[in-house]
Amino acid sequence: xxxxxxxxxxxxxxxxxxxxxxxxxxxxxxxxxxxxxxxxxxxxxxxxxxxxxxxxxxxxxxxxxxxxxxxxxxxxxxxxxxxxxxxxxxxxxxxxxxxxxxxxxxxxxxxxxxxxxxxxxxxxxxxxxxxxxxxxxxxxxxxxxxxxxxxxxxxxxxxxxxxxxxxxxxxxxxxxxxxxxxxxxxxxxxxxxxxxxxxxxxxxxxxxxxxxxxxxxxxxxxxxxxxxxxxxxxxxxxxxxxxxxxxxxxxxxxxxxxxxxxxxxxxxxxxxxxxxxxxxxxxxxxxxxxxxxxxxxxxxxxxxxxxxxxxxxxxxxxxxxxxxxx
Numbered sequence: 001x002x003x004x005x006x007x008x009x010x011x012x013x014x015x016x017x018x019x020x021x022x023x024x025x026x027x028x029x030x031x032x033x034x035x036x037x038x039x040x041x042x043x044x045x046x047x048x049x050x051x052x053x054x055x056x057x058x059x060x061x062x063x064x065x066x067x068x069x070x071x072x073x074x075x076x077x078x079x080x081x082x083x084x085x086x087x088x089x090x091x092x093x094x095x096x097x098x099x100x101x102x103x104x105x106x107x108x109x110x111x112x113x114x115x116x117x118x119x120x121x122x123x124x125x126x127x128x129x130x131x132x133x134x135x136x137x138x139x140x141x142x143x144x145x146x147x148x149x150x151x152x153x154x155x156x157x158x159x160x161x162x163x164x165x166x167x168x169x170x171x172x173x174x175x176x177x178x179x180x181x182x183x184x185x186x187x188x189x190x191x192x193x194x195x196x197x198x199x200x201x202x203x204x205x206x207x208x209x210x211x212x213x214x215x216x217x218x219x220x221x222x223x224x225x226x227x228x229x230x231x232x233x234x235x236x237x238x239x240x241x242x243x244x245x246x247x248x249x250x251x252x253x254x255x256x257x258x259x260x261x262x263x264x265x266x267x268x269x270x271x272x273x274x275x276x277x278x279x280x281x282x283x284x285x286x287x288x289x290x291x292x293x294x295x296x297x298x299x300x301x302x303x304x305x306x307x308x309x310x311x312x313x314x315x316x317x318x319x320x321x322x323x324x325x326x
Contacts, residue, residue: 152285276315
């Protein structure tokens with residue numbers, strides 16, 4: 001029992017263990033109960049299933065925030081909710097990139113959930129490493145938060161002024177090119193398998209090859225790392241508590257991945273959301289400088305959450321109104 005009460009990154013180990021256990025249980029239910037795979041046929045996730053699962057994850061995130069309120073106080077709970085909303089919003093572009101990757105490799109809808117599911121396990125590890133490193137740096141060099149803030153303002157302004165972005169050329173993606181050159185990759189899908197054993201054309205021996213499913217998974221993981229470069233500093237600008245940063249990140253990713261199947265088909269309806277996200281990044285980055293100028297220790301979490309929700313709601317409503325004829 002003593003080891004569970006020992007502190008890790010400012011919180012008892014039992015809190016970290018409880019959260020990770022909850023996530024693993026949710027993933028088990030997702031894979032084995034809600035979206036049970038049917039052998040080689042896989043399972044096609046309908047938009048209705050996608051929305052129900054997303055609502056379920058949002059409800060659980062709300063309950064978890066209530067538990068944080070009980071254990072750590074109202075300020076930490078509001079920081080959790082703000083971090084959750086911000087991460088969910090900033091990851092919207094990630095949905096488009098994932099859809100583009102899966103479309104490029106012609107991954108059938110019944111196998112897409114398999115890629116997203118195993119991708120979450122990779123996200124748990126990669127985000128954990130990034131947040132752990134970020135927390136250690138912030139703890140020892142608190143001034144780096146000003147660098148994070150400046151980076152967010154720069155990113156927001158750049159996004160606000162940028163023109164419509166063209167689709168990435170996956171055929172010339174350096175990671176994909178590296179895998180094709182130095183790894184064994186087959187161009188043909190083999191059911192829902194990530195690897196398949198085939199005869200090597202050079203040696204004549206049997207060897208394991210990566211299928212397009214595995215290559216898509218690697219690129220999806222890489223895309224998440226690239227998007228985390230924006231989202232992780234954004235949440236550290238909201239709170240420096242590693243537990244709040246990590247839990248809000250993971251809950252947002254779980255919810256967004258479940259929403260993928262409904263959202264990927266209607267991304268055009270959110271054409272103007274990027275401007276709201278730009279303003280949100282500028283606001284988050286400016287908070288620290290504004291607080292210093294006003295002589296405040298910090299912008300109150302309730303005020304920060306209210307402004308965040310107002311910015312995002314405006315962006316979503318404006319996008320839906322402007323694209324309703326399409």
